[in-house]
Amino acid sequence: MLVFGIGLGIIALLVLTTAVNIATLWVTKSKLNSVADSVAIAASHSIDVENFYSSGFNQKIVLNESLAKARAQNFLERLSIQTELKSFKLLDVDVEQDSVTVFISADPQLPFGYLIPGVNPQIQSSAKALIKTG
Amino acid sequence: MKRISSKLFDDCGNVLIEYTLTAVAIFIPISYMAIAAANVAAGYIEVQDAARTAARVMATSSSDFLGKIEAREIANQLTSNSAQVSVQITCSHNPCLVDEEIVTVAIEKIIPLSLPGFTGFGSVTVRGVQAEVVQEV
Numbered sequence: 001m002l003v004f005g006i007g008l009g010i011i012a013l014l015v016l017t018t019a020v021n022i023a024t025l026w027v028t029k030s031k032l033n034s035v036a037d038s039v040a041i042a043a044s045h046s047i048d049v050e051n052f053y054s055s056g057f058n059q060k061i062v063l064n065e066s067l068a069k070a071r072a073q074n075f076l077e078r079l080s081i082q083t084e085l086k087s088f089k090l091l092d093v094d095v096e097q098d099s100v101t102v103f104i105s106a107d108p109q110l111p112f113g114y115l116i117p118g119v120n121p122q123i124q125s126s127a128k129a130l131i132k133t134g
Numbered sequence: 135m136k137r138i139s140s141k142l143f144d145d146c147g148n149v150l151i152e153y154t155l156t157a158v159a160i161f162i163p164i165s166y167m168a169i170a171a172a173n174v175a176a177g178y179i180e181v182q183d184a185a186r187t188a189a190r191v192m193a194t195s196s197s198d199f200l201g202k203i204e205a206r207e208i209a210n211q212l213t214s215n216s217a218q219v220s221v222q223i224t225c226s227h228n229p230c231l232v233d234e235e236i237v238t239v240a241i242e243k244i245i246p247l248s249l250p251g252f253t254g255f256g257s258v259t260v261r262g263v264q265a266e267v268v269q270e271v
């Protein structure tokens with residue numbers, strides 16, 4: 001009975017720690033999704049003004065890639081998100097005509113991460129924002 | 135002492151009774167804790183989503199006054215049991231809705247845990263924060 005009880009106890013604790021770790025991953029992913037969303041919106045208003053003046057209102061709005069990157073970076077610095085999320089990185093800001101896609105990543109702070117040594121999970125998230133006229 | 139020790143390591147016994155006792159002693163508390171952890175995670179995601187929508191409503195509103203009312207309303211609509219919810223709206227500039235300024239919505243919610251009172255964990259407060267940049271085109 002003792003061996004049976006200890007065995008079941010270990011399995012139950014394993015289930016609990018896994019549940020807590022998965023919940024942490026889930027929460028970090030949700031937080032990253034929110035951050036990616038707001039960064040994409042902040043970057044999406046980087047309209048290429050020169051192109052806008054030369055092509056006029058009838059053409060699709062074109063975004064400026066370097067301006068979008070600078071705006072995304074500036075927004076993140078103002079938010080000081082690095083203090084909230086461990087190893088937060090802005091991976092890429094991809095501009096395609098009138099849309100901008102932001103890719104970010106962070107490490108989840110797993111409460112029982114020490115139970116899985118050598119495994120260093122990294123969560124990535126992306127969000128796309130589109131500028132529309134008319 | 136010897137008798138207790140020999141009983142403890144003795145394989146004789148009724149498996150149904152032993153399994154029931156073990157289940158009560160281990161599985162029920164563990165299940166309660168796992169459910170409580172899942173409730174906290176679900177509550178956190180709920181307030182985070184509500185904060186995201188509320189911040190966007192505030193950042194795209196036509197005026198500070200209307201924006202704050204609408205953001206609070208949407209935050210209360212998107213969170214269940216809104217009596218236990220508090221909404222804070224802060225701006226990096228006064229008035230809020232100025233180009234390139236940041237609007238931050240923080241929502242706090244008390245999540246009651248279904249754990250017995252003696253554990254001392256009656257409830258947990260989760261906080262969702264979202265910042266949005268105000269943009270005028």
